[in-house]
Amino acid sequence: MKQPTTNPAIDKVNRGLRRRYRAERRFRICGATAIITALCFLFLLFFSIVANGYKAFQKTYIQIDVFFDPAEFANENLATANFPGLVKTSMSSLFPEVNSRGDKKELFYLVSPGASFQLMQLVKNNPNLIGQQQSVWVAANDDVDMLLKGHIDRTRPETERRVSDKQLAWLDALAADGKIKKTFNTTFFTSGDSREPELAGIWGATCGSFYTLLITLSLSFPIGVAAAVYLEEFAPKNRWTDIIEVNINNLAAVPSIVYGLLGLAVFINFFGMPRSTPVVGGLVLTLMTLPIIIIASRASLKSVPPSIREAALGIGASKMQMVAHHVLPLALPGMLTGTIIGMAHALGETAPLLMVGMVAFIVDIPHGFTDPATVLPVQIYLWSDSPERAFVEKTSAAIMVLLIFLFLMNAAAVYLRKRFEIKW
Amino acid sequence: MESLVETANPGVLSAAGKEEILSEATSKALHQVRETVGNPFVDNPRMTCREVNVYYGDKKAINNVSIDIARNEVIAMIGPSGCGKSTFLRCLNRMNDTVEGCRVTGDIRLDGMDIHDRNVDVVPLRARIGMVFQKPNPFPKSIYDNVAYGPKIHGLVQNKAELDEIVEGSLKKAGLWEEVRERLNQPGTGLSGGQQQRLCIARAIAVSPEMILMDEPCSALDPIATARIEELIAELREQYSIVIVTHSMQQAARVSQRTAYFHLGDLIEVGMTDRVFTNPRHQLTEDYITGRFG
Numbered sequence: 001m002k003q004p005t006t007n008p009a010i011d012k013v014n015r016g017l018r019r020r021y022r023a024e025r026r027f028r029i030c031g032a033t034a035i036i037t038a039l040c041f042l043f044l045l046f047f048s049i050v051a052n053g054y055k056a057f058q059k060t061y062i063q064i065d066v067f068f069d070p071a072e073f074a075n076e077n078l079a080t081a082n083f084p085g086l087v088k089t090s091m092s093s094l095f096p097e098v099n100s101r102g103d104k105k106e107l108f109y110l111v112s113p114g115a116s117f118q119l120m121q122l123v124k125n126n127p128n129l130i131g132q133q134q135s136v137w138v139a140a141n142d143d144v145d146m147l148l149k150g151h152i153d154r155t156r157p158e159t160e161r162r163v164s165d166k167q168l169a170w171l172d173a174l175a176a177d178g179k180i181k182k183t184f185n186t187t188f189f190t191s192g193d194s195r196e197p198e199l200a201g202i203w204g205a206t207c208g209s210f211y212t213l214l215i216t217l218s219l220s221f222p223i224g225v226a227a228a229v230y231l232e233e234f235a236p237k238n239r240w241t242d243i244i245e246v247n248i249n250n251l252a253a254v255p256s257i258v259y260g261l262l263g264l265a266v267f268i269n270f271f272g273m274p275r276s277t278p279v280v281g282g283l284v285l286t287l288m289t290l291p292i293i294i295i296a297s298r299a300s301l302k303s304v305p306p307s308i309r310e311a312a313l314g315i316g317a318s319k320m321q322m323v324a325h326h327v328l329p330l331a332l333p334g335m336l337t338g339t340i341i342g343m344a345h346a347l348g349e350t351a352p353l354l355m356v357g358m359v360a361f362i363v364d365i366p367h368g369f370t371d372p373a374t375v376l377p378v379q380i381y382l383w384s385d386s387p388e389r390a391f392v393e394k395t396s397a398a399i400m401v402l403l404i405f406l407f408l409m410n411a412a413a414v415y416l417r418k419r420f421e422i423k424w
Numbered sequence: 425m426e427s428l429v430e431t432a433n434p435g436v437l438s439a440a441g442k443e444e445i446l447s448e449a450t451s452k453a454l455h456q457v458r459e460t461v462g463n464p465f466v467d468n469p470r471m472t473c474r475e476v477n478v479y480y481g482d483k484k485a486i487n488n489v490s491i492d493i494a495r496n497e498v499i500a501m502i503g504p505s506g507c508g509k510s511t512f513l514r515c516l517n518r519m520n521d522t523v524e525g526c527r528v529t530g531d532i533r534l535d536g537m538d539i540h541d542r543n544v545d546v547v548p549l550r551a552r553i554g555m556v557f558q559k560p561n562p563f564p565k566s567i568y569d570n571v572a573y574g575p576k577i578h579g580l581v582q583n584k585a586e587l588d589e590i591v592e593g594s595l596k597k598a599g600l601w602e603e604v605r606e607r608l609n610q611p612g613t614g615l616s617g618g619q620q621q622r623l624c625i626a627r628a629i630a631v632s633p634e635m636i637l638m639d640e641p642c643s644a645l646d647p648i649a650t651a652r653i654e655e656l657i658a659e660l661r662e663q664y665s666i667v668i669v670t671h672s673m674q675q676a677a678r679v680s681q682r683t684a685y686f687h688l689g690d691l692i693e694v695g696m697t698d699r700v701f702t703n704p705r706h707q708l709t710e711d712y713i714t715g716r717f718g
Contacts, residue, residue: 308564309522311561314519314550314557314628315554316548
């Protein structure tokens with residue numbers, strides 16, 4: 001390749017050439033390594049979450065034959081009927097040989113405490129059931145669930161596992177009879193939190209997140225966009241606006257828990273708003289996302305070419321018309337992207353909500369902005385703290401759901417940007 | 425310097441007989457003189473500018489410029505980069521208001537009305553004085569909407585039919601109608617550079633202005649598109665006063681009746697275009713148009 005030339009400068013260049021190409025190759029290898037490492041960690045993260053959590057989408061049920069004894073329903077009020085008794089009677093009828101008090105307790109332990117509520121719901125929906133024999137699939141206890149999902153090792157000594165040998169024998173008998181099944185876990189998506197893992201679900205937290213984010217979005221988007229438009233288009237450029245700009249940038253970097261303390265002090269203690277509610281959580285998250293939205297909106301306003309502003313002013317548009325007719329439509333995709341990313345931020349935020357009491361154990365599904373609620377990330381935090389083995393997979397499953405929401409929001413951001421982007 | 429004396433003498437004598445024959449010494453002295461040479465004033469002007477000064481912060485960008493703009497004329501403003509011709513142009517429709525730290529003093533009157541008067545609203549003023557910019561800047565909307573925008577915001581039309589008429593008329597005046605009549609709903613940004621610039625001219629004349637300011641309208645265009653714009657300028661002169669800032673002296677010579685030469689914020693020379701180009705009276709003008717600098 002390299003022929004000696006008469007030009008000494010070219011000779012020098014040729015000598016340096018190998019070194020230059022080597023440097024370039026090194027740089028490219030470094031870059032590729034960085035990307036591959038990042039992808040590996042990402043894959044590891046997803047793999048561990050999915051591997052831990054995918055079984056949570058299945059739930060174990062046990063079939064029992066319940067005789068809705070009319071004697072139990074003498075009272076008009078259904079709630080006073082002895083539903084736990086019905087469950088126990090049904091269980092006993094499955095294994096008539098179990099007599100001792102201790103053994104019976106162990107037997108009844110196989111089904112979830114929620115089974116009696118399930119029966120009550122059945123009778124409520126269909127009072128004609130009273131006096132009839134009905135076969136019902138009731139939720140199994142979380143330990144049974146864990147055993148059937150392989151999380152409890154049968155080979156270990158009895159004292160070291162949560163399911164006794166007797167219980168194992170009963171379960172094997174039930175399984176042989178086809179009275180145990182695993183189906184899709186709808187409870188997980190339709191119920192609120194519970195102390196019993198087999199009854200706990202994320203719907204309450206999802207609703208809480210929805211109401212909280214609704215407050216956040218409806219406050220932070222208009223305020224953020226208005227602030228950005230004012231600062232970028234109307235405000236004079238002087239020391240005061242410089243100070244405001246610096247402070248907005250600072251606010252974006254404030255640790256989120258500080259916003260929680262502020263919300264606690266201002267919204268709850270000073271204004272007396274109800275604690276643990278989406279309205280307070282939403283206000284706190286509004287404060288937190290405002291700087292993000294303002295910064296993103298200002299950046300997208302700045303990227304609108306000045307020639308468009310001149311064109312509008314040049315034919316006599318007022319400043320307001322210039323902004324509303326030309327600048328805002330061009331800046332909107334960027335603003336929406338910034339807003340959705342801010343919202344995704346807010347959706348994943350835990351710390352400030354702990355401060356305003358959204359960490360409470362709440363079983364009921366919130367139905368409004370002032371109902372006590374929790375949110376998805378806080379629910380994950382709560383479950384990860386629980387000792388039951390069954391909550392481990394619940395935690396991972398909830399993380400999966402949260403991640404899916406985040407993916408959807410980011411996809412929406414990309415879609416909106418592509419959809420409304422105006423090209424020239 | 426000698427050549428100046430030789431070529432300039434007859435012109436100076438014939439154009440303004442009272443002026444002295446320039447000696448080498450006086451022509452050198454003229455480099456220092458920044459009084460406007462030639463007569464910047466006309467009878468029955470569209471616009472009068474008196475002692476206009478423009479400051480960017482502490483820096484003075486325009487120094488004491490007085491000039492009239494006649495009705496139905498094309499006046500070209502030429503000069504080296506940074507001489508203030510664009511700045512001066514932007515004073516005429518108060519576009520400098522939008523520039524941070526820019527201050528304009530002096531008296532600018534449109535048909536006798538002081539445009540800096542407290543009672544004068546800048547919005548209708550800009551409707552009366554249209555502007556075409558250096559880079560074609562159509563709105564990222566349809567061709568139709570580009571032209572219709574001005575009449576719409578100023579409430580010039582009562583209904584769609586009137587608006588259609590104005591759009592068609594403006595596009596015809598801008599010489600663009602035949603090319604775009606089939607695709608009025610397509611984006612204006614999809615046109616070629618020259619077509620975009622004519623669209624911008626159509627947009628400016630859609631609000632029936634009295635003057636059109638053009639800030640190097642052809643600098644981003646190829647020679648063919650430039651020729652079309654220049655033809656258009658000649659046609660538009662029938663109805664409007666046109667002030668055009670240009671870097672191309674050939675263009676100034678082709679399209680304008682009068683030419684004003686700016687240098688470092690001073691208005692050096694104003695005169696009939698033929699005279700300025702064949703017979704400049706100021707040494708700086710001479711140097712510029714003969715290509716000694718600029």
